[in-house]
Amino acid sequence: KAGVTQTPRYLIKTRGQQVTLSCSPISGHRSVSWYQQTPGQGLQFLFEYFSETQRNKGNFPGRFSGRQFSNSRSEMNVSTLELGDSALYLCASSFGVNTEAFFGQGTRLTVV
């Protein structure tokens, strides 16, 4: 069974640009969550999608957005990139109620 797949693995962008990251969940999983991981703040929740609906959102500015498609694949977008957006972005998928989340390998975003 394939795991959670995130693309691309690495990205370098310039301040002010925008970026789109992709996540394909484990087959059969309908929930996809996104997290930002930085050395200072640790893992912080961005948002969660279930059946194409955003059900939960963390404390991030509106520049961070996402969506989920009918096949459960999800994308997150960051507009007007800032240096502080440099981080590892992790996606996790899960099957159902109170079940464990499985993480992808992440996308390492560097903003210069």
Add this chain to the structure above:
Amino acid sequence: EDKVVQSPLSLVVHEGDTVTLNCSYEVTNFRSLLWYKQEKKAPTFLFMLTSSGIEKKSGRLSSILDKKELSSILNITATQTGDSAIYLCAVPPPMYSGGGADGLTFGKGTHLIIQP
């Protein structure tokens, strides 16, 4: 706001030692507590503890939930260099509207280094 605190933040031990990692939590309505191991990129799932499953074991790793003390420990016996990683503890939020995992609140993690 949910809070998860892990200790110690870093730990260096020798191969063969036994380690105990701590996680304390404050949540409005406890549902579960999860442990993950993060080596390079993806955190890998270790255990999920709930009110009906307060003790889990897998090989040299074991975890116990203490609901009275609002804490959990992760034990690793006979440590090996491959156990070197960041160990993360997380709790899901109390509000729940259906299937799927909500946003997990993570602790800062314990960076464990096993020296040969």
